[in-house]
Amino acid sequence: MSENMKLTLKVWRQKDAKSQGKLETYQLDKISEHMSFLEMLDVLNEQLINTGEEPVAFDHDCREGICGMCSLYINGEAHGPDRGVTTCQLHMRMFKDGDTIYIEPFRSKAFPVIKDLVVDRGSFDRIQHAGGFVSVNTSGNTIDANTIPIPKEDADNAFDAATCIGCGACVATCKNSSAMLFVSAKVAQFSLLPQGKIEAKDRVLNMVHQMDLEGFGNCTNTGACEVECPKGISLENIAIMNKEYFKASTKA
Amino acid sequence: MCPQSENNILFMKSSIGRKILMALSGFFLMFFLAQHFTINFLSVLSEESFNSVSHFMGTNPLIQYALQPVLLFAVIFHLSMGIYLEIKNKAARGAVKYAMNKPGTNAPWVSRNMVYTGIAILLFLGLHFYDFWIPELVTKYVEGDMTGMHAGSFRYYEELVAKFQDPVRVGIYCLAFIFLALHLLHGFQSSFQSVGFNSNRYTPGLKKFGNFFAIVIPLGFIFIALFHYVSHLN
Known part of the structure; x- marks a missing residue:
């Protein structure tokens, strides 16, 4: 057990969206292996504030792995070396005393850097607005859940797709900067359920159109997104989206 | 809602439409490869049947005037669209590269170097x-x-054998088939994913068959080239 790790951090510092950034090197010690990665960054920021330097800006919110706010490309991998976790759930025990850790923002043309490690993921919001919803009124007139029977497998798959937190790790890690895992999760989540089927055609056409407009790249099925996804969103969703898109494009 | 013709144009211009077209042309090329291999393998078994099948393929109007142009189009389309998409994808990555990136930890080499x-x-x-x-x-x-x-007999077998007498050419052919195998190792299973086929039940078997196809076909071509080279060594 180590309560006293010494680390060298190489952190991307960038004043604002327009400035050029660069990697800065910081030394940290007395890092406990029980800390989360974000707590380690909090320690770094305390140290920076105490020495009169500008703290490092990074995104974070719930710190329990469900909000999708934290990001970071850590030592060459989205959300770091652990699997199935967001950066806030990555723990310092994944690193060794004396390690050098590269900390960079999620990179993509469609995710411009705002400051330091904070990127603008508004492109994801715009894709959601283009069709990632159902227009069925689901509040105030709730009916019994079993009124519309749904095959168990469909319900499970829809639920799995719905666990996507929209963090953008798929885009950050994809060699093509493709957003297809994210978009497919949103498309599949609804297309599998009766409430979503009504708008299925327009949804997939509009969301894919918006995705292309935002400047994301094209999927080449490397599968890197699925490996790095903190929620284990399956590539199967991309196949579902491809099929949905094909159907929507060929049917009148 | 879009009118249908507009939808079709959007389809061709969309990321998913292009990827489906890449897969469909890929399917066609893999089918072509399988038949090309089958015919070439005949040259190992029987000079006569290789000659007669080659003559049929080379002179049948349906194959020459219908399938051959489709093949040519598929080759040109698959290559130019592949290169075009690669350029677009590189641009989508943005101007600043990761200082530290470990692509090997989450995706196989063959899939990243198509x-x-x-x-x-x-x-x-x-x-x-x-x-x-x-x-x-x-x-x-x-x-x-x-x-x-x-000179009084079918020329196809002789022409084939004649090309495989030069060790440098045989070497280049063998090397090219290794690249083909690497390309197919990703391409075969990837095509099915692109056209929307991914099922827990069939995809694992399909991937295994894809790996088999990707190794056996190129290896078979290498065997044919080496066979004709070795069997005509003085």
Whole structure:
């Protein structure tokens, strides 16, 4: 057990969206292996504030792995070396005393850097607005859940797709900067359920159109997104989206 | 809602439409490869049947005037769209690269280097066309000799064997087939994913078959080249 790790951090510092950034090197010690990665960054920021330097800006919110706010490309991998976790759930025990850790923002043309490690993921919001919803009124007139029977497998798959937190790790890690895992999760989540089927055609056409407009790249099925996804969103969703898109494009 | 014609244009211009077209042309090319291999393998088994099948393929109007242009189009489309998408994808990554990136931790090499294995295959195709396809076109459509005969017998087997007497050429062919295998290792299973086929039940088996196809077909081509080289060594 180590309560006293010494680390060298190489952190991307960038004043604002327009400035050029660069990697800065910081030394940290007395890092406990029980800390989360974000707590380690909090320690770094305390140290920076105490020495009169500008703290490092990074995104974070719930710190329990469900909000999708934290990001970071850590030592060459989205959300770091652990699997199935967001950066806030990555723990310092994944690193060794004396390690050098590269900390960079999620990179993509469609995710411009705002400051330091904070990127603008508004492109994801715009894709959601283009069709990632159902227009069925689901509040105030709730009916019994079993009124519309749904095959168990469909319900499970829809639920799995719905666990996507929209963090953008798929885009950050994809060699093509493709957003297809994210978009497919949103498309599949609804297309599998009766409430979503009504708008299925327009949804997939509009969301894919918006995705292309935002400047994301094209999927080449490397599968890197699925490996790095903190929620284990399956590539199967991309196949579902491809099929949905094909159907929507060929049917009148 | 979009009118249908507009939808079709959007489809061609969309990321998913292009990826489906890449897969469909890929399917066609893999089918072509399988039949090309089958016919070439006949040359190992029987000179006579290789000659007669080659003559049929080379002179049948349906194959020559319908399938051959489709094949040519598929090759050109698959290559140019592949390169075009690669350029677009590089641009989508943005201007600043990761200082530290470990792509090998989450995606196999073959899936990340399709454009390079593809370009290697393109270069090979140049040699291959120069060796076989262009002389064939010249004989048949420029000189107008549709008989398939040379000095009283079918020329196809002799032409094939003659090309595989040069060790350098045999070496280049073998190397090209290694690139083909690498390309297919990703391409086969990827095509199914692109057209929307991914099922817990069939995909694992399909991937296994894809790996089998990707190794056996190129290895078979290598075997054919080496067979003709070795069996005609003095």
